[in-house]
Amino acid sequence: MPDRLPPLTALRAFDAAARHMSFAKAADELHVTPAALSFQIKSLEAHLGAPLFRRLNRAVELTEAGHALAPGASDGFQTLASAWRAAERTQDNQTLTVTAGPAFTAKWLAPRLYEFAQTHPEIELRFSASLKLMDFGRDAIDVAIRFGRSADEGLFSIPLAEEWVCPVMTPAMAASYPTPESLMDAPLIFDDSISFIKPKADWETWFKAMGLTFAPTYGPRFSQADHALDAALAGVGVVLGRRALVVKDLDDGRLVAPFPTAINTGVRFRFLCAQGAEDRPQIAAFRAWMMREIDKTAHITDGLTLIPSREIAAR
Amino acid sequence: MPDRLPPLTALRAFDAAARHMSFAKAADELHVTPAALSFQIKSLEAHLGAPLFRRLNRAVELTEAGHALAPGASDGFQTLASAWRAAERTQDNQTLTVTAGPAFTAKWLAPRLYEFAQTHPEIELRFSASLKLMDFGRDAIDVAIRFGRSADEGLFSIPLAEEWVCPVMTPAMAASYPTPESLMDAPLIFDDSISFIKPKADWETWFKAMGLTFAPTYGPRFSQADHALDAALAGVGVVLGRRALVVKDLDDGRLVAPFPTAINTGVRFRFLCAQGAEDRPQIAAFRAWMMREIDKTAHITDGLTLIPSREIAAR
DNA sequence: TCCTTCAGTTAAGTTATATTTAACTGATCA
DNA sequence: TGATCAGTTAAATATAACTTAACTGAAGGA
Structure with a gap:
């Protein structure tokens, strides 16, 4: 669907420049010379057919077109960056981040933590005690324990x-x-x-x-x-x-x-993770361990x- | 802030492939050969250090890493595309899109429309009767007429x-x-x-x-x-x-x-547009015309x- | 006033990236 | 069995991106 986008490198240069309101700082961020950055922005302006920055004596300011572009550009690249981080995280089998409500964290997870650490010393467990709904993509969450009746759409979910x-x-x-x-x-x-x-x-x-x-x-x-x-x-x-x-x-x-x-x-705690993530070693291990712990009691x-x-x- | 992004062209290729679930169709969308697309995705996978697609007999499917990346990638590019469209729209002085509530549209704008069209035949006026708050960047809106007491932050606003x-x-x-x-x-x-x-x-x-x-x-x-x-x-x-x-x-x-x-x-209708947009010819013309109409009565x-x-x- | 510094631009040359063409694999299906 | 489809690979090539180095024009201090 997304048609006719400008050259992305140029758009990225613009984003950095707009965030810093300085070509020099933007060039620094992107690890390129100011010349390269200037060139990129010029090329973006050529694509648009209008200037995006007003070059002043000792500073730059956004034109109206620049104002229209900047927030969305920043947003878009942030989204891309966090999506990429999410993809990178799937390659990490050392850490496991679990979110659960305060009560479950305090009364179920915390007292059993030591035992998990014993069985799986290779896994670094992190907790995020919160009830708000998490996006497994956006937030750095691998597993969520939630209390509810129904399974969520598009997620791996077992009661x-x-x-x-x-x-x-x-x-x-x-x-x-x-x-x-x-x-x-x-x-x-x-x-x-x-x-x-x-x-x-x-x-x-x-x-x-x-x-x-x-x-x-x-x-x-x-x-x-x-x-x-x-x-x-x-x-x-x-x-x-x-x-x-x-x-x-x-x-x-x-x-x-x-x-x-x-x-x-009639309501149960549920174990939730992203579809397909249930086979990642640390997630599978955590799930198996939870199941064993429940069986024990x-x-x-x-x-x-x-x-x-x-x-x-x-x- | 957004650091360490993969090559954006490759990410874009991935996005298209993930949306179509087909390299051939993605190549088609981006107007490149399937070979180029295959190469891009391979390079993205090399960056990540893991495959994003599972290549099957006659189809491809996303790996877990692919699943983690795809929604955010699609989202991000859509955001960028719409930001770019917003920037392009600022270059268009032919059309003017106005949003107002149903009552103001029916009882103020509609009866005066003909007169505006007479005075400014070069401007193509469009209406979007809705009360919900609009984002001048995201939605294709130039001017909003809203009823309220206070001015909105970061917007050009006159009572x-x-x-x-x-x-x-x-x-x-x-x-x-x-x-x-x-x-x-x-x-x-x-x-x-x-x-x-x-x-x-x-x-x-x-x-x-x-x-x-x-x-x-x-x-x-x-x-x-x-x-x-x-x-x-x-x-x-x-x-x-x-x-x-x-x-x-x-x-x-x-x-x-x-x-x-x-x-x-004590409450007034307000004329709102994006900061800096107040000088665009069709917006300035529309504002001046509204002010004249109000003076007339x-x-x-x-x-x-x-x-x-x-x-x-x-x- | 002059000189320095700062912020950005320009031009030429170089390097890296992206893309194409064309030949290839391996599975499906008539 | 052979045509076709979907994707891959390799080599060649075109294009985009970047660097170096010289330049502009304004601000600010001596």
Whole structure:
């Protein structure tokens, strides 16, 4: 589609000159002599049929045509440069950049990092804790862990373990609240991080699953799941813990889940990477390692009754 | 900033090949032989140190590196092409593309078009009726007429006439409603197009300016000012007409403004064009012509009392 | 005033890059 | 089996890009 472009070297010279507002500096940037740069810009102006710069005593300024061209030129070359960097990055099998939300980073990745580094000393792992959607091309991201229901178009995407929630607390606190009914008097912690999912997976839903009608609203609220868990770990109260985030603490006995009924949210964490990137050694290794780690803690679901939130909502 | 780019000709060859998924078609697009194209891509692959295409029996497909590069490359070249077109357009003094909202287009520009064409037969005028913000670089727009209070950064911007509103109606209808008080029983039309402006300029405000307390809510509502005016012209009722949009109809006697009190909204239409473009012949001509047209109807404000909406709100 | 410096230009010659022509490979398909 | 298609290769050539070196014209300090 892009037809009739001027000579690209000349356009590049113009871009550098426009950014620096100086031919000399532009020549420097491109590692050519000022003469070459001057010539390139002259040739570009010849192509256009009009000057792009107004040559002043000791400076240059853009003409109207130059003003029209400069921002797009800069933009275009930046896009090309970042695309090229993305292509170069695919040749790098030493580093692996993973992005995940703060909660998953803190409660799943961080505690397991040491183990990954042991198994794959050749891979330099980098983290970018952020929830905003990333473009695998533009941003320097290899793998994203995202929480959601559907697979994204045009990406390699595999679901991780089912995400259920159930009440978790410190062993000490569990002693004081032996039954689901007794939890109605317990200090409840609210994790608002999953309040957006459609059939709710909140305290009211869980009590409903237990045959109880109770819609608690008072208690500390956290917008980030890891903060809610930290509060529970500190003995502040009881929280509806998300499987992926509590599995380690349950395994290590820092938290317990005394009631064997969990709400299956229907939403999962997903492993995402660019189409075709799933075979790159460090990405394949990371994926295999994640899968192994999840398998290791699969037993946590044993003896639990999972009730889909959809089913509870329908009652 | 953009450092270490591969040879741009080679990158361009890659872009064409990736878009067509065929070296032959890409060679065709770039008007070179397939051999040249093959060579360019080979050189790009050498720069990267890895293949970008997998050569199959009778087709090519992108490798992972190719997948990483292709979208950005296409994007980048498209940006460059459109920037170049924008620069080319500044050399064109035959055409003039103006964008304005539907109401201004219908009620100000359209009725005066013929006259402009008479005075400037050499200029081919094009219209793009849209309210969305335009990028003078990207979109093929020379002049924008926009309604607002502040000037935009980095643009050439001059305010047009002060925009006031006052009740307008057909002469026939004016006969039945001789006083401001009587308007309280008149069929009132609501123009929601200026409902966003801060010190309101609505019916309640106008009645307040007349010392009357009346907040009408029933009556036909229009989201576009020109539709509200069309309704008034059809004799449906009385509308608070905006100066720029009613001036022609008042001048021609199709509408009358029997009450000499108008609300000064403090907001104006503005003439916008790219910085430096204000001197291009067709833009300068269009601007001068607009200013003359506004001057021609300046007398419409004679005898009117303009009360700033701010002042009415403060009462 | 004059001389120096700065920023960009010009011309001639050189080097590097891009392109063509023409012969070649290897797979598909009638 | 042979025609055709899609892409490759090699050698020759044309073109574009760059350098060196000399030049212009204005600003600014001694």
